[in-house]
Amino acid sequence: MRETGEGPAAGRREPAPLRLLFGRLRPHWRTLALGGVLSLLGAAAGLAMPLMAKYVVDALGAERPATGPLAALSAVAVLGAGASAGAAYLMGRTGEDIVLGARRRLVGRVLRLGVPAVDRLTPGDLLTRVTSDTTLLRTALTTSVVESAAGVCTLVGAIAFMAALDGVLLCVTLLVIGVVAGVSALLMPRIQRAQRRAQEAVGEMGSALDRALQAFRTVKASGAEERETGVVAEAAARARDRGVTVAGWTALTGASVLMAVQLAFLSVLAVGGTRVASGALEVSSLIAFLLYLFSLVSPLGQLVEGWAAVQQGLVAVGRVHEIEALPGEPAGTAPTPGPGPVGIRFDDVAFRYGDDRGPAHDGVTFEVPPRGMTALVGPSGAGKSTVFALLERFYDHQSGTIAVDGRDIRDWPLAELRASLGYVEQDAPVLAGTLRDNLLFAAPRATPDELRHAVARTGLDELVARLPEGLDTPVGHRGTALSGGERQRVAIARALLRKPRLLLLDEVTSHLDAVSEQRLRDVVLELAAETTVLVIAHRLSTVVRADRIVVMEAGRVRAVGGHEELVGSDDLYRELAATQLAADRSGAP
C-alpha cells in the first residue's frame, strides 16, 4: 500500500466557520442541554418576579395580607439563583472539556504534521494556537451559546408578558430596541476583524519570543537582549492595541443596548404616563411593564456579549482548523524492525524543497549494499543531509527511485520504514528529562541489560558514574548539562537501542577529545560489521576507514570509491581530503 502522507482534510471542501464552531458542541450536547434547562429555570424565575411583585403591590394597595406573595417571591428567588448557579457550573465544566478536546486533537495533529508543513510554521505561533486560541473556544461555545439561548428565551418571555400588560407600550419598546439591534449587527464584523488581528498579534508575540529563546546564548553573546526584548514587546503592544479595539467595539455595542433600554424607558414612561392619566392603564401594570423593560437589560447584554464571544470563537476555530487541515503523516504504531541490515539505492533522484528553490538533488544515483560503512562527503550544500531527509521520508522526492531493502521507499509503511532506521543528527538534541528518558526515547521497551550494553558501548559509562544520580540525573532543557560530544554519544546510544537496520549518522564537526573520538569511531566501525551505516563524514579518520565513499557536489554524485582510489582519481575529493576533512587533526588517524 502506498502512503501518500495526505492529511484527512486534504481534498475536502472547507466547512463553514460557524459549522466548525458549533460542530465542537456536538459531543457535549447532553450536558449543554441540562445546563440550558437550568439556565432557563433561572431565567423563568427572574421573569416571574416582576409579576409576583405586582401581586405584592396589589395586595398592599388593597390592604390584603402580603405574606403569601412575599414568601412565594422569596422561594422563586432562591430556586432561580440555585438553577443559575448549577447552569454556570455545567457550562464551565463543558467549556473545560471542549478546550481539552481541542487541545488533544491539535497536539495530536501537530506532532503528526509532515516536516514540510512544520518548515513553514513558526513554533511560537503553533504554541499560541494550542494554548490561547483553544481557550477562546471555551467562552464562545458554552457560556455565550447557552446564555444567548437563555437570553432569547427571557427576551421572548418578557415580551409576551409585556404584550399581555399593554400592546401600545410594547410597540414603543420594540421600535427603540429594533433600531439598536440593527446598529449592533453592523458592529459585529468589526469585532471579528479586530479579534482576528489580536490573535494574530499574540501568535507573532509567541514567534518572536520563541526565536529569542531558541538562540538564547547567541542573543546574549551578541548583546541583543534589548533589541529582542523590543521585538517581543512590539508584538505584545500590537496584541494589546488590537485587544483594545475589540474592547472598544464590544463596549460600544453594550452601550447601545443600555441606551436602547433607557430610551425605551423614557418613551414608555411618557406614553404609559398619559395612558395611566387617561385611565387606559393601571399604575401597577405600568410598574410591572417598566420592571419587565429593565429585565431586558440582562438578556440583551447576554445576547450582545454572547455574539461578540462567538465572533472571537469563529476566529479561534479558524486558526485551530488551519492547523488541523494541514497534511499530516499517516498514524501507525512503530512495529519492531525486521531482521538484518538493509541495502539502499538512489536512482536518478531529483528533489527540491520548494517550487521557488533550486534542486537539492539533481539526479542522485548511488548504491549501498547491506552492512559496512559508507561515507557521504562533499562541500556544504551538496545535498548530503537531504539524502538522510529523503530516506526518513521527511520529504518526498519528486522523481527517480529510492529503494530500501530492494523495496521502493514509497511502498514502505511509514512507521515500519522509520522503525528500521536509526538517525543521529549532527546537533543531536537531548530532551529535557533524565539521561535514562533520553536513552530510551526511541526504544521505550528496551531491557535494562540492553540499556547497560548501549551505555558501555558508547563510552557513556564514565559519564553515568560521574553524574550525581547516574542514569536518573536530569539532563535539563536541551541537554544543557552535557557537552556536544556527550550529546552525540547519547544520540548514538539511543539509535543503537532501536536496533536499526540502517544507521544514518551525521558526524559532529566540533572537536572531541582524542580518546572520545577514537572510542566513538570504534563503536561506529563495530556497528558497521552488523548493520548498514551511512555517515555524513566531516573527518578524514572516518573516510579512510569507510568501505566506500560517495562524493557529492551540487545535488549530484560525482564519484564513488575508496579513499586511496578517490585521492588518485577525483580532484574535488583530493581537495576535500587535504583541507576540509583533514582540518580536524585531533580526529585524524
Ligand SMILES: Nc1ncnc2c1ncn2[C@@H]1O[C@H](COP(=O)(O)OP(=O)(O)OP(=O)(O)O)[C@@H](O)[C@H]1O
Ligand atoms: N529545509 C530546507 N528547506 C529549504 N532548503 C533546504 C532545506 N534544507 C536544505 N536546503 C537546501 O538544499 C540544498 C542541499 O542542502 P543539504 O543540507 O542537503 O546540504 P549538505 O551537503 O548536507 O550541506 P552541509 O554539509 O552544509 O550540511 C542546500 O542548497 C540547502 O540550502
